[in-house]
Amino acid sequence: MSDKVVITAALTGAATRKEQNPNVPYKKDEFIEEAVKCYENGAAIVHIHARDPETGMPTSNLEIMGGIVNGIRERCPILINLSTAVGVGVPEKERIHHIPEFKPDFASLNTGTMNFALADHKTGEIIFDFVFENKLDMVKKFAKIMLENNVKPECEVYDIGHVHNVLLLQKQKILEEPMHFNFVFGVAGGIRFRMDYLVAFVNSIPAGSTWCVCGVGPNSFQANMAAIVMGGNLRVGLEDNLYISGKELAKGSWEQVAKVADMARMLDRKPATPDEAREILNLPKRD
């Protein structure tokens, strides 16, 4: 097992709001400060959904996104992963147009249509009911654009069936090996964290693939700890989890990065630098 662990910080996502945690970034400078602090605390990658600075709504507006991406690139060498989920109801074109424009190191590739709800796991109540559309034809189109632009896809899998979708596309030579997977636990509509499910995920991907784990809400740090033990990579951040412990709000994604970096060190693994992450995850070289 590698003694290095690649930590990704997912700064915003599409759903979390300042009303829930005031440290969710909306403005360009807030994104840049968060990214720099995440880098300083051990993150090698930032995963970004841009926000409209006034409303806080998710957007892939090229001017807004350009300010964030270029601002981060000027301040630190952290690698950049841009979301192609973007936000609820965003049309297909606006989910992908920023990828050829900014050629990030990584882009998320969501691999199956699914329920993507917000639920109260204690009562079972569905708070927000949403179908996340990722028809295979669209996944294929997005993957092709990533391939043409030399951008590595991070295959987002929320259930084992999504791994099988990825394998179908890989047979068509649209996804190059070694592939990279993000195993997402805890979305209402996807799989919840259990050690045996993580083992099943790891056993279902082609040998030589790399993988990362993230968990939504209370699944977050438990899934991360399991990934450290199993030799995988980690993702934390206010996109996935608003808290640092129990019901204590995180001061920023960077505080969660510091926590999992310590967890990794405790188990004799160290956070990878961006250069090491590029090598470990087989990312294309950049100027």
Ligand code: KMH
């Ligand atoms: N919000 C996460 C559970 C993406 O941006 O493409 C999954 C995610 C997907 O980060």
Ligand code: ZN
């Ligand atoms: Zn995301």
